[in-house]
Amino acid sequence: KAGVTQTPRYLIKTxxxxxxxxCSPISGHRSVSWYQQTPGQGLQFLFEYFSETxxxxxxxxxxxxxxxxxxxxxxxxxxxxELGDSALYLCASSREDREQLFFGSGTQLSVL
Amino acid sequence: GIQVEQSPPDLILxxxxxxxxxxxxxxxxxxxxWFHQNPWGQLINLFYIPSGTKQxxxxxxxxxxTERYSLLYISSSQTTDSGVYFCxxxxxxxxxxxxxxxxxxxxxxxxx
Numbered sequence: 001k002a003g004v005t006q007t008p009r010y011l012i013k014t015x016x017x018x019x020x021x022x023c024s025p026i027s028g029h030r031s032v033s034w035y036q037q038t039p040g041q042g043l044q045f046l047f048e049y050f051s052e053t054x055x056x057x058x059x060x061x062x063x064x065x066x067x068x069x070x071x072x073x074x075x076x077x078x079x080x081x082e083l084g085d086s087a088l089y090l091c092a093s094s095r096e097d098r099e100q101l102f103f104g105s106g107t108q109l110s111v112l
Numbered sequence: 113g114i115q116v117e118q119s120p121p122d123l124i125l126x127x128x129x130x131x132x133x134x135x136x137x138x139x140x141x142x143x144x145x146w147f148h149q150n151p152w153g154q155l156i157n158l159f160y161i162p163s164g165t166k167q168x169x170x171x172x173x174x175x176x177x178t179e180r181y182s183l184l185y186i187s188s189s190q191t192t193d194s195g196v197y198f199c200x201x202x203x204x205x206x207x208x209x210x211x212x213x214x215x216x217x218x219x220x221x222x223x224x
Contacts, residue, residue: 029203031210032210033210033211035214041212042214042215042216042217043198043200044214045210045212045213050210055210056210056211059130060140063218065152074125088153090155092155094210099143099160099202099204099208100145100157100160101145101157101200101212102157103147103154103155103156105153105154106154107151107152107154112142
């Protein structure tokens with residue numbers, strides 16, 4: 001069974017641009033959550049989607065948004081990029097009846 | 113919100129040695145997971161252990177939920193065990209499946 005797949009692996013953007021990251025969950029997993037990892041703040045929860053609905057949201061500005069499609073694939077978008085948005089963005093999936101999270105390899109975003 | 117503290121922050125071991133990593137949390141939880149982040153950034157789920165004891169090969173974990181701590185034991189360490197170990201906690205409930213609060217991690221280096 002394939003694991004969680006995130007694309008792209010690396011991304012370089014400049015301030016003010018926007019970016020879209022993609023995540024394909026493990027087959028059969030309906031919950032997808034996103035995390036941001038930085039050296040200073042560690043791993044922080046961004047949001048969680050289930051059945052195309054956002055169920056939970058972390059403390060991030062409205063520039064961070066996401067969505068989930070009917071096949072459970074998810075995308076997150078960051079608009080008007082700032083230098084501080086440089087981070088490793090991790091996607092995780094889980095089955096509804098079990099909370100064990102499985103993470104993808106992440107997208108390393110660098111904002112110049 | 114729930115606070116998660118991990119100790120020690122850094123650990124250097126000789127190959128073959130045993131170690132114990134600790135995770136303290138500030139409030140009641142019913143979701144606790146241990147992860148290993150390898151040098152390439154991949155987060156691997158080691159245990160889903162909201163209470164009790166589990167073992168998987170050379171790794172075992174114990175959570176005492178009533179006393180708000182969890183322990184991860186690594187026996188006969190190998191160089192491939194190097195990386196960062198994270199404890200993450202949460203409260204299961206409507207809309208909380210994917211939301212975990214991570215500790216700052218324990219960085220383990222195993223020397224040959």
